[in-house]
Amino acid sequence: MKRRDFILVPAKVLGGALLSSLAGELIPVEAIAAAQTMVKAPLRFFTAEEARVIQAACARIFPSDESGPGATEAGVVIYIDRQLASPYGKDKYRYTKGPWISSVPEHGYQGKETPQESYRAGIPLLGGDFPGLAPEQQDARLEGVEKTRFFELLHIHTVEGMFCDPMHGGNAGLAGWRLIGFPGPVMSYRDKVQKYYGKAYRPAPRSLEEILRYPVQPVEDEAG
Amino acid sequence: MKRLKATDIVVIGSGWSGLVMAKEAATRTALNVVVLERGPSRSVGDYAGGMDEINNRRVGLVQNPADQTITHRHSMKDPAAPIRQYGAFKPGTGTGGTSEHWGGISDRYLPEFFVLATHLREKFGASRMSADWAVQDWGLTYDEFENYYWRAEQLMGISGKAGNLRGKRVDGGNIFEGPRQHEYPTPPLPATYTMGFFHKAALQLGYHPYPLPAANLSQPYTNPDNIGRPACAFCGYCPSYGCMIGAKAQPTNTLVPVLSGRNNFELRNNCWVRKIVHQNGRAEGVVYMDEKGEETMQPAEVVVLSAWTPNSVRLLLLSDIGERYDPATGKGTLGKNLTHQVTSGGEGMLVFKEPLNLFMGSGAVGYGFADFDGDLREESPEKILRGGLFLRGAATGEGPVGSFGRVPKGAAPRNWGSEWKKAAIQHWDRIGPGVEMRGEHFAYKQNFMDLDPVYTDKWGDPLLRMTLDWTDYEMRQMAFGARIGTQLMETIAQVSGASLVRSERSRMGDGAFHHYNAGSYSTTHIQGGAIMGSSPETSVVNPWLQHWGMPNLFVVGSSSFPQNSSSNPTLTIVAVSHRAADGLIDQYLKKPGPLA
Numbered sequence: 001m002k003r004r005d006f007i008l009v010p011a012k013v014l015g016g017a018l019l020s021s022l023a024g025e026l027i028p029v030e031a032i033a034a035a036q037t038m039v040k041a042p043l044r045f046f047t048a049e050e051a052r053v054i055q056a057a058c059a060r061i062f063p064s065d066e067s068g069p070g071a072t073e074a075g076v077v078i079y080i081d082r083q084l085a086s087p088y089g090k091d092k093y094r095y096t097k098g099p100w101i102s103s104v105p106e107h108g109y110q111g112k113e114t115p116q117e118s119y120r121a122g123i124p125l126l127g128g129d130f131p132g133l134a135p136e137q138q139d140a141r142l143e144g145v146e147k148t149r150f151f152e153l154l155h156i157h158t159v160e161g162m163f164c165d166p167m168h169g170g171n172a173g174l175a176g177w178r179l180i181g182f183p184g185p186v187m188s189y190r191d192k193v194q195k196y197y198g199k200a201y202r203p204a205p206r207s208l209e210e211i212l213r214y215p216v217q218p219v220e221d222e223a224g
Numbered sequence: 225m226k227r228l229k230a231t232d233i234v235v236i237g238s239g240w241s242g243l244v245m246a247k248e249a250a251t252r253t254a255l256n257v258v259v260l261e262r263g264p265s266r267s268v269g270d271y272a273g274g275m276d277e278i279n280n281r282r283v284g285l286v287q288n289p290a291d292q293t294i295t296h297r298h299s300m301k302d303p304a305a306p307i308r309q310y311g312a313f314k315p316g317t318g319t320g321g322t323s324e325h326w327g328g329i330s331d332r333y334l335p336e337f338f339v340l341a342t343h344l345r346e347k348f349g350a351s352r353m354s355a356d357w358a359v360q361d362w363g364l365t366y367d368e369f370e371n372y373y374w375r376a377e378q379l380m381g382i383s384g385k386a387g388n389l390r391g392k393r394v395d396g397g398n399i400f401e402g403p404r405q406h407e408y409p410t411p412p413l414p415a416t417y418t419m420g421f422f423h424k425a426a427l428q429l430g431y432h433p434y435p436l437p438a439a440n441l442s443q444p445y446t447n448p449d450n451i452g453r454p455a456c457a458f459c460g461y462c463p464s465y466g467c468m469i470g471a472k473a474q475p476t477n478t479l480v481p482v483l484s485g486r487n488n489f490e491l492r493n494n495c496w497v498r499k500i501v502h503q504n505g506r507a508e509g510v511v512y513m514d515e516k517g518e519e520t521m522q523p524a525e526v527v528v529l530s531a532w533t534p535n536s537v538r539l540l541l542l543s544d545i546g547e548r549y550d551p552a553t554g555k556g557t558l559g560k561n562l563t564h565q566v567t568s569g570g571e572g573m574l575v576f577k578e579p580l581n582l583f584m585g586s587g588a589v590g591y592g593f594a595d596f597d598g599d600l601r602e603e604s605p606e607k608i609l610r611g612g613l614f615l616r617g618a619a620t621g622e623g624p625v626g627s628f629g630r631v632p633k634g635a636a637p638r639n640w641g642s643e644w645k646k647a648a649i650q651h652w653d654r655i656g657p658g659v660e661m662r663g664e665h666f667a668y669k670q671n672f673m674d675l676d677p678v679y680t681d682k683w684g685d686p687l688l689r690m691t692l693d694w695t696d697y698e699m700r701q702m703a704f705g706a707r708i709g710t711q712l713m714e715t716i717a718q719v720s721g722a723s724l725v726r727s728e729r730s731r732m733g734d735g736a737f738h739h740y741n742a743g744s745y746s747t748t749h750i751q752g753g754a755i756m757g758s759s760p761e762t763s764v765v766n767p768w769l770q771h772w773g774m775p776n777l778f779v780v781g782s783s784s785f786p787q788n789s790s791s792n793p794t795l796t797i798v799a800v801s802h803r804a805a806d807g808l809i810d811q812y813l814k815k816p817g818p819l820a
Contacts, residue, residue, distance in 0.1 A: 060640070063641065063645060095289040104298070105743065107296060107305040109308060158640075163625045164276075165277075185461065187469075188458070188459060189583075190455070190457045193414060200579040208275060
């Protein structure tokens with residue numbers, strides 16, 4: 001990577017997955033050890049300014065509030081940054097041969113824009129001053145882009161980043177899973193299915209790596 | 225072009241059809257069998273690391289549309305567009321194909337479904353049949369086929385309860401099914417919490433609920449090939465995923481273990497077949513791109529074509545085998561009778577007060593009722609002839625990414641922000657499973673497959689083009705499904721204490737799709753295009769799935785089904801593949817030539 005931009009995220013976002021998958025890259029590990037609240041995370045796709053806009057936008061879609069932690073604590077911006085840098089962000093999993101035509105809604109998304117391009121088109125619509133605006137002003141800007149492909153992706157990616165396995169960079173500290181009580185990819189509920197009829201089964205969540213006891217490669221880290 | 229040493233049998237595709245053919249041929253004869261699979265190698269051991277929603281969403285086990293997709297148009301008057309990201313269906317790739325990530329529901333087809341054209345004519349008369357229907361008989365009957373169902377059920381160890389044992393009604397099973405000679409190999413799966421309400425509500429309305437027959441084992445089972453598999457663990461990573469313990473029957477855990485290590489069997493992965501080479505009505509072998517991209521000719525005495533349905537039809541078109549169907553004249557057979565299962569169901573959300581633990585699930589757990597399957601016993605307001613199967617009451621396993629965010633109407637002003645977040649957290653794991661309907665899709669003269677004149681795959685070969693739309697009849701089928709399904713959901717709400725919250729976005733109302741929607745998932749059950757029948761004038765293959773014009777070519781799979789059933793197709797695909805294998809081994813190999 002030529003460029004090395006960073007974004008400030010809560011320290012726990014860098015716990016576990018990011019450290020192991022980016023081993024060798026410049027990460028202030030000592031900062032985490034010192035329990036510093038905000039640390040610098042390296043970016044793969046966004047510029048620092050873009051990342052701040054997305055981080056602020058995600059925080060309005062999934063806010064940190066009285067009902068619990070939100071996109072900022074879960075590190076959603078890191079999740080989105082990695083997805084966009086991956087083959088998915090460049091549309092390697094989509095048919096991209098022409099001719100490009102506009103068609104009926106029953107044919108799904110026919111646009112030429114890749115996810116990377118949708119974000120690069122959408123971020124200027126929110127504006128570089130977006131992170132510094134008052135929440136009501138931010139919401140008004142988001143309402144202004146609600147019908148765009150960019151917002152559609154941003155919404156999907158925010159939910160994904162909240163509730164994905166932490167190996168993907170989001171759901172840091174299992175914040176999303178704790179919020180709803182999802183136990184993680186548990187291998188067997190055979191003895192729980194009938195024992196918990198109508199009663200919540202909510203053990204402390206575990207990540208895939210914690211359950212398997214070996215790391216799994218996130219798809220966004222594959223070459224493409 | 226690299227030319228390899230000839231083999232006896234070459235099989236294209238390693239899903240249920242291809243590997244059933246390979247297993248039968250390689251174990252019952254000494255012939256050499258080569259299976260060519262486009263996708264990567266996979267085995268049971270790969271699937272534990274696959275329990276991840278994001279990896280599964282991005283790549284998962286499906287064919288990459290970047291390499292090849294299909295195009296679709298609603299009618300011959302419309303331009304076709306490429307489906308740029310898979311929507312309505314999820315064709316699999318890699319060892320086992322689509323059969324790795326299926327759900328596991330394993331009902332048999334109704335007996336009269338095999339002779340549907342004759343049945344409709346006799347029962348309802350020509351006046352009730354639409355002029356554009358192209359419904360045909362299969363050329364074989366349920367009675368001839370019953371033992372093949374039993375072989376498929378034993379191979380997979382289907383967990384269920386018979387409702388019609390040798391003509392005797394057995395309450396608690398599906399009493400409307402065709403007569404079966406044997407009870408299921410294993411008993412039904414244990415019921416999840418919400419299933420109890422579905423069951424009670426269905427009984428209250430006078431229906432006959434039965435546990436869905438499941439390829440996801442209720443208990444450990446060893447099949448006739450001496451392959452043992454464990455019971456389903458309800459982990460919830462089931463449809464769209466491969467089973468990490470092998471409880472869900474897949475080719476990799478039933479057929480590959482029998483085949484691997486045999487010296488007359490070879491599975492070649494990452495081999496993309498582009499053409500079947502033939503001369504004078506005889507297949508000579510196949511041309512494929514190997515994993516290094518080198519064009520390779522594999523000569524063979526017998527070719528078995530068993531890719532995913534549209535891909536099998538496409539290969540016949542690309543290889544110029546058979547006469548292409550022309551809807552204008554009705555001439556030709558290749559590509560006709562394209563169908564896609566009609567789906568519908570109850571409307572609204574069942575909102576429970578208590579948590580439901582819906583992340584515990586299994587691909588085929590649930591109840592069904594067949595009271596409206598087959599001919600309707602009384603005239604419906606929708607004026608349809610045959611109803612459909614109603615099912616579920618259980619979740620197949622809800623991951624947090626896919627299930628978070630659903631809130632009943634009025635709970636939040638928009639689908640983002642604090643109020644939505646709060647409502648979505650409150651409602652997570654409290655929206656109960658709905659009621660689905662699966663209906664038959666009759667064949668129509670205007671629904672067919674051919675090659676797209678514009679769009680090509682990564683090698684430059686034309687894509688398959690589907691011309692397919694719903695008619696008013698299918699819209700009425702869907703309205704029927706919505707009416708019966710919603711009525712059941714209202715009753716589920718009554719017996720469970722949940723509330724049924726309706727939304728203004730109705731399945732049949734304004735804003736709903738009134739045309740075939742290739743953009744959002746329904747089922748992967750695309751069928752037809754190389755249908756079986758009793759005459760070469762009206763079908764591509766005979767009832768042994770042998771090509772009418774090319775006796776050493778067998779086209780195996782649901783490409784051979786003349787119309788689409790209310791029951792899911794996999795069990796019937798496995799059964800029909802066993803029958804094709806018998807035709808090949810017991811008849812063709814002893815006396816090569818046409819079997820019909």
